[in-house]
Amino acid sequence: MSKRLQIIIFIVICLSGIVYAIFQRKQLEKNYLVSEGEIKNVEYTSKSTDYFVSYTFPEKEGTSKSSLPYVRFKDIVFLRTLLEGKKLFVVYQKDNRENNKMLFLGSDYKKYSITPSKEQQKIIQSIDSLFENK
Secondary structure, three states: OOHHHHHHHHHHHHHHHHHHHHHHHHHHHHOEEEEEEEEEEEEEOOOOOEEEEEEEEOOEEEEEEEEEEOOOOOHHHHHHHHHOOOEEEEEEEOOEEEEEEEOOOHHHHHHOOOOOOHHHHHHHHHHHHHHHOO
């Protein structure tokens, strides 16, 4: 197989992955249900540009993960203290519960027209403040 063909195959595979990810996100945005999830863990790996938040919600067995954009590494301690054991809303695709997302930011709640509780609002404001001070 020629080098050129290998590059073309690689590009096609990458583009297919991107298109699939966009499709999944659009499916979630137009066909979702809402649940409340409990945060189990917040982690950061040096290979990533995001924090990863592990959580569970009643409609799906096992643990799910959502990402939160990386701000500063020292914020991992703050985020763990703020989030672990807390509950925030999760949106998930009606026909595919694997396609889900925990809502962390005020803009997420506006996008899905969800009103957080007062306790959740305090958490959301704290997370939003990290991005304001970036």
